[in-house]
Amino acid sequence: MSQGPFLRPSTCLHDVHVNPSWKGGTTVSSTVIRNITALSSQLAYSAHFVGNTVTLSNRYAILSNGAISGLLFVPDLRTNDACNRETASHVPLNVARQADLPPMNYHLIAIAPWVSGRCAEAYMNAARSTPVRAFLFYQAGSGSALPPPSDAVDWQIDSTTDWMGQSSWPVYAVSGMVGEVLMQHLSLYSGNVTEAPFGSNITDRFLADPEDYLRIWTELDVGTSPSGFETWVYFLIILAVFLAVITTTSLLMHFVQAWRRVGLRRRVAAGDVNLEAMGITRLTVPRSHIQQYPLYTYHYEPEAASPPIIPGSPGPARTRSRTLSGDLAKSSAASRAARSATVSELGLSSPFTASTAATDYQPTCEICLEPYENRVTVIRELPCGHIFHPDCIDQFLGANSSLCPVCKASMLPPGYTPRITNAMVRRERAIRRLRGQVEVQEDGDFVGSGGPRGRWAATRNRLFGRNKDKPSLNSIDSTELQETRPVSKPSERQKRRGSRPTEPQSQEPTNTLAEGRMRELAGFEPDFDNTGSTRWQRMRTRIFPGFS
Amino acid sequence: MASQNKRIAKELAECTTSPPAGITITLPNDSDLHRWHVTLAGPDNTVYAGGQFGLIVTLPVDYPFRAPVVTFATRIYHPNVTNDSLGNVCLGPLKAENWKPSTRLAGVLEAVRALLVEPQPDDPLEARIADEFRQDRAEFEKNARAYVVRYAKGPVKFDAAVGAAAAGAEAAGGAATGAAVVRP
Structure with a gap:
């Protein structure tokens, strides 16, 4: 009863x-x-x-x-x-x-x-x-x-x-x-x-x-009936709690993500981060800014030694054989002389530390491979010293990329920031973590790195018991983690980089789970031409930005 | 567009008149400069010596601005080439973020050849083969030679991977036209 x-x-x-x-x-x-x-x-x-x-x-x-x-x-x-x-x-x-x-x-x-x-x-x-x-x-x-x-x-x-x-x-x-x-x-x-x-x-x-x-x-x-009544109440309560949790989490993540976007925008504007060189997104240069780069008539006075034809091949320092019309030539000469002349072969080395040689002698447009005609061809010179046909370089910078086609220096106007998306933030963070890890391994001093990056790497080192001396991750080392920010030990990094393309690397297996995940996050496939994400994934990203 | 075709023609002429070592280039369709059939002889003193490997090079419509796509038409046992009929290659300079318009196809093909001389097991597409390469070199060499005997002898057949390469080319073309529409 x-x-x-x-x-x-x-x-x-x-x-x-x-x-x-x-x-x-x-x-x-x-x-x-x-x-x-x-x-x-x-x-x-x-x-x-x-x-x-x-x-x-x-x-x-x-x-x-x-x-x-x-x-x-x-x-x-x-x-x-x-x-x-x-x-x-x-x-x-x-x-x-x-x-x-x-x-x-x-x-x-x-x-x-x-x-x-x-x-x-x-x-x-x-x-x-x-x-x-x-x-x-x-x-x-x-x-x-x-x-x-x-x-x-x-x-x-x-x-x-x-x-x-x-x-x-x-x-x-x-x-x-x-x-x-x-x-x-x-x-x-x-x-x-x-x-x-x-x-x-x-x-x-x-x-x-x-x-x-x-x-x-x-x-x-x-x-x-009483039991039905209570079931409904419980169901509603659970549903309400569930929705409240989701809403709170979503708002929190949106807030965090907005905060990160602001941070990234500040660093991009300050020139600390080059989004395109990091493979995060494709950027283009505003037309008006491209037009500001000077136009000259190509002028080449051959001297005794015949210069090598293939650009990008190593060679002895050459005398400056291209002169520019206009008085701008003088002003750019000093800066050009100071530029380093390491050869960049097949784009495997970092463009920022090893800008190509041959800013002195550039007989052909590197985009269309047409030779310039002395005293006839009009060329446009980028701030990095590389010259191109105006048609070629305008189209390239205006519609394809913000980087110099030869040395990959950024041509964006100073302080210019594109619209920062959550995907960019995520990728940038993943790459920064990886980079922190690489630095930690190279320096062999993860305690002193300081900051969240160092702590993260230290935690991971403890968790996964990684061998510090192991030069793992070399496939994603500096070439893919370029930033304009100066690195702590440039000489050591450069040495490592220079030896990379030919030298077989460490034979130890380096596949920890986390590392694979980092590679995945730092991978470049999805966001360059952002396709292939399902409707569900897009919805998830909208509700929980930063979820990855 | 015209200047781009001119560049491709120039590069093709360069590659055919003074081809990189062990490389011969043909066009399957003379009117289509955007698809190259490349035959790569396995470098001497490597496990691939004696093999003839077919490469399909697909150039996107806005070629010097976007990287070409290189695939193996011939099956090859290699840490950096997918072990399937697609034959995708992991090649540093062809990655979107590494590509520079000043990179030339002759250089790309030489990089492929260099990859046969010196596999990169730390950046593998086939993790199992990479592990084998690092840990059991004798077994790797045996398998690689067996693949050469099985697939890479005799005249190169490009048909096997044509479908995959065509799909890649279409995708590249689609992306390019999309970009053109977005940025007038």
Whole structure:
């Protein structure tokens, strides 16, 4: 037996019904139920009890719109049952019995006084042969107080039989007063219309046949089942918490990401980071800025030694054999002389430390490979000293890249920053971490590196037990991690870099999981031409920027 | 566009008149300068000696500005070449961030040849072969020679990888036209 916490305030609606066509069972098929109280509450009986019900057993409760409804009646005990006598004082003789109800399969609600467990059992046994939907008990003479809870001793049945299991309907208890009122009205509305209160008025008003029967229709509003209610609440709470967590995380990540974007933009503007040289994104130079680079007429005075034809090949220092028209030639000469002249072969070495030679002698345009004609061809000179046909270099810088086609120096105007995206931030961070790791390994001093990068590398070193002396990661060393920022030990790095293209590197396997992940993050495939990400990935990135 | 074709023609002439060692170049379609069929002889004193390797070089429409795509048409057992019918090569100068318009195809082809002389197991495409190269050189050499005997003898067939290379070329072309539309 279970009781109350899940039982919502209950109501019992008692309506009087006229059953105009039923005359003793011969015209069953045309039975019609009319709710008279809905038409005239003055004439017919109607009551509404709130919060007066205790659930004794809620098994088999078949609800429609949260209510159980049916015609009210008192089950017939066997004639020789002692309970007839025991309950006689509470049950008037002319209450509506099953015989007084239409012989249809109507929904019924049984009502009986609870005088003893044995009699209650007898009533329920009697009700079992009828289409009962619910059973109402009341303790006669207990007043208007709420009935005792279902586990109270009042509702004990001294029987070994499982009466709740055998009854295929729920059992409720109402207060004694309500039960008595119901019982009294049940005796009033048990005959035909003319015997009921205001019977003649009802006959006149509703054109009811005087032979029709008025019965009490009961509705028990027991609400939804408690377990379902709680499940929904829990589900909603979990959902709300889940959404709140996601929203908070998303906002936090957006904030962090915005903060990182600002930081990256500041470093790009300061020239600390070259996004394109790091392979993070493709940039182009504004047309107006390209136009500011000077135009000259190519002028070459051959001297004694014939210069080598293949640019980019190592050779002895050459005398300066190209002169520029205009007075700008003088000003650029000094800077050019100071430039380093290490050979860059096939782009394998860093463009920033090893700018190519041959800014002195450039017989052909490196874009179209056409030779310049002395004193005829107009050329454009970039700040790094390399010269090209204006058509070629304008198209290249304006639509393809921001770097010099020969030495990969950045041609972006100082302080220029492109729109920084989250993807750029992610890549830049990954590369910076890698770079920090490489530096740490080269310096052999990860404690002194300081800053988040050093700490990160140190943590990783501890976690993965890496051998510091192992020159791993050489495939992604300085060539791919270029930054214009000066490195701590340039001589050592340069040595390493110079030996890289031909010298076979360490034979030790270097594949730790984390390292592979870093490589992946630092990989250059996805973002150069950002394609191939699925809709789901794009959505995920939008909600959780920086998630990688 | 015209100047770009001119550059390709110039490079082709350079490569055919004075080709890099062990390299011969043909055009499968004379009117299409953007696809080269290259035959690379396995360098002497390497496990690939005696083999003839087909390379397909695909030049994007905006060639000197974008890197060419080089694939092996002949199967090869090598840490830096995918061991499948695509034959993708991991070549430093051809990576998007390393590519410079001043890099020439002759140099690229020489870099491929250098890769056969000196595999780079630390930047592998085939991690298993790279491990074998580092740890069990004898086994690697045996396998590589077996591949040469099996795939790289006789005249080079370029058909096997043509489909893959064509797909790559289309992708490159698509990206290029897309960029052209975005930046008028």
